[in-house]
Amino acid sequence: MxxxxxxxxxxxxxxxxxxxxxxxxxxxxxxxxxxxxxxxxxxxxxxxxxxxxxxxxxxxxxxxxxxxxxxxxxxxxxxxxxxxxxxxxxxxxxxxxxxxxxxxxxxxxxxxxxxxxxxxxxxxxxxxxxxxxxxxxxxxxxxxxxxxxGADALAMMYKTGLLDMKENALVTDYGTNAEMALKVGDNIITGSASAGPAIEGQHIKSGMLASPGAISDINGKDEWRCTVLNDDILPMPGDTVSPDTGTIIDEGDMHGRALGITGTGVIAAIAEGLDSGLIKMPRVTTFDKKLHLQDGVVLEEHDVVEAAKTFGAMRAGHFTLLEHAGLMFEELDIMYMSGASGTYVDALKARRVGLLPPTCDQIYQFGNTSxxxxxxxxxxxxxxxxxxxxxxNIRASHVMFASDEVFEKVFIQELAFWTEGMPMEAYNMMLEVSDLQPLPPITKEAKVTRTVMRDIxxxxxxxxxxxRDIGLYIRGSFEGCTGCEKCVQECPENAIRIRQGGVHGFELEVASDLCSGTACMRCQRACPQKCFKFHELQKGLLKS
The missing domain is CATH 3.30.420.480 (Domain of unknown function (DUF4445))
Incomplete structure (x- = not known):
């Protein structure tokens, strides 16, 4: 059985x-x-x-x-x-x-x-x-x-051992929804940062989830050694390249096998880019404004800014939980990281870009706790x-970041820091004006314990x-549609196709897993006949 x-x-x-x-x-x-x-x-x-x-x-x-x-x-x-x-x-x-x-x-x-x-x-x-x-x-x-x-937050606390800890500890599931929990004594404060899909490699031009062929890490200053996940989702040595041009300096075991870059690779590239001067937020300083990795995979300025917004949401979330608990950064002892990104990311690089508080002494990386x-x-x-x-029996309180004043104040400064190049001195000055604690610098190395080699x-x-291809489509036929394919051309995810047929002469089919949904709607806005009704399309028949 x-x-x-x-x-x-x-x-x-x-x-x-x-x-x-x-x-x-x-x-x-x-x-x-x-x-x-x-x-x-x-x-x-x-x-x-x-x-x-x-x-x-x-x-x-x-x-x-x-x-x-x-x-x-x-x-x-x-x-x-x-x-x-x-x-x-x-x-x-x-x-x-x-x-x-x-x-x-x-x-x-x-x-x-x-x-x-x-x-x-x-x-x-x-x-x-x-x-x-x-x-x-x-x-x-x-x-x-x-x-x-939810149950995923319970899993995160249960599987990491957070509930048994005596020290002040913070756990975060490094995913799109970024669930996090801070334990201080017997009390637990939770939140969810809705960090966005860039943390998992989505909405990045060459992005992909942690799966075979994903670049998962970058190391180096002038020359970047790529790490690529193999067929068993284990990190293996890739090519060493010049990030300015993509020129191969040394071929690795995974040469020719990179399909894209996952969120952890994006984090590593930005951390190394900031240290080497190839990135000066919000700009990429290479001649073509791109960071070149192996096998033609690139990061563009837009990708860097999208990922940086994720960093800002995460740090604002951690900041908010600490403020609600009345805890200073220096009083936080232990950090737990879960989820695919929390497993594969270089924890010290993640800390350099603000994804972990700068002061914790111990960092533990877990896999997919859910x-x-x-x-x-x-x-x-x-x-x-x-x-x-x-x-x-868990004594927990939940902070709704979307309506929380602390989160709003910190996230505004995060956006200014990452998208406008605000200096850290000005960042902390604005926090002081809001009667919030300053963000301390990284002053010591943390001990990192990786409990698993992959998230599964x-x-x-x-x-x-x-x-890779779920193969599910939602479809509809609209009166007035001429089959001009403006919606097809406008879709940033290549999710739409049109064929003759349907009730009104043309039928639109949308790959549900590719579509960005109600957050996008570019297809509807692009329709010259104004007959494309996204919500009605969704109510069409489902087929595979």
């Missing part, structure tokens, strides 16, 4: 197949994008509210069914499934109300007639969600701590009751399968 562990992340889905007899992982399958249109969790939430949650649910479930086929097991023998993720992703997956996650405060929800949903631990029949699994297969869903503090906790549930279903008790430590004896 088999079990399947699932992590529904903001940037994609990951799965393990497990042999229930010996508890060993058999195989692993991942997507490289999320099937619901949008670049971050708020885009996915907006899609549910403004477009159609049923459609978002169908996209997720259809993707899960496609991914299950890649696990190379007899699915008729799957006995149980466990799924973990943030509150929005788990709500979409289960198709339960999401509007309570969109509005901060009881008053905002009450005036809209929105009730807070219970997100306790539950066991349901997998077939009821549309999963192509046996009738008696049960799905285990771990609990949220509060409706804003998938790891789902795996624990597959191996021991009784853990679900333990997690429910744990979630109920064990791929199983059958290895990893990557679903």
């Amino acid at each position: 088999y079990g399947i562990a699932i992590d529904v992340g903001t940037s994609g889905m990951r799965m393990h197949a497990v042999d229930l007899n010996n508890k060993q992982i058999i195989s692993t399958a991942i997507t490289v994008r999320h099937p619901v249109p949008g670049a971050n969790v708020m885009d996915h939430l907006t899609f549910c509210i403004e477009v159609e949650q049923d459609l978002a649910n169908r996209l997720l479930i259809d993707t899960a069914n496609k991914l299950t086929k890649l696990l190379d097991i007899d699915t008729s023998k799957v006995e149980r499934v466990a799924v973990c993720g943030n509150p929005i992703q788990l709500s979409i997956f289960q198709n339960i109300e999401t509007r309570d996650l969109a509005f901060a405060g009881e008053t905002a929800r009450r005036v809209r007639g929105v009730e807070v949903q219970k997100r306790d631990a539950r066991v349901i029949d997998a077939i009821d969600l549309g999963l192509n699994l046996p009738e008696k297969c049960q799905l285990y869903v771990p609990p949220a701590i509060k409706h804003e503090i 998938l790891a906790m789902a795996l624990d549930l597959i191996r021991d279903p009784e853990l679900l009751d333990e997690l429910q008790v744990l979630a109920q 430590p064990d791929l199983g004896y059958k290895g990893l399968k990557v679903l």
